[in-house]
Amino acid sequence: MQLDSSALIEFLEEVDKELNRTITLIAVGGTAMTLLRVKASTVDVDFTLPGEDYDEFQKALKNTPHGFKVDYWKDGIEVGL
Numbered sequence: 001m002q003l004d005s006s007a008l009i010e011f012l013e014e015v016d017k018e019l020n021r022t023i024t025l026i027a028v029g030g031t032a033m034t035l036l037r038v039k040a041s042t043v044d045v046d047f048t049l050p051g052e053d054y055d056e057f058q059k060a061l062k063n064t065p066h067g068f069k070v071d072y073w074k075d076g077i078e079v080g081l
Helices: 005-018 029-035 050-064
Strands: 045-050 070-074
Touching: 005 029, 005 050, 029 045, 045 050, 050 070
Parallel strands: 045 070
Antiparallel strands: none
């Protein structure tokens, strides 16, 4: 599935609804380029985030139906699904 910037923004808005607090989430790779409209779309979603925000994001992501691959890194180290 190809995800354009609109689909990524919609996904982030849905994740945001599941968060109990504000977190820092940094888009990387094709996700960042798509959000910046440097690239038309991406096939997966990639983020890194500070360790203190990892559990909150993981819970929100599990409660957000999305149907595509999401990779995420805690402090830049891959530990996501």
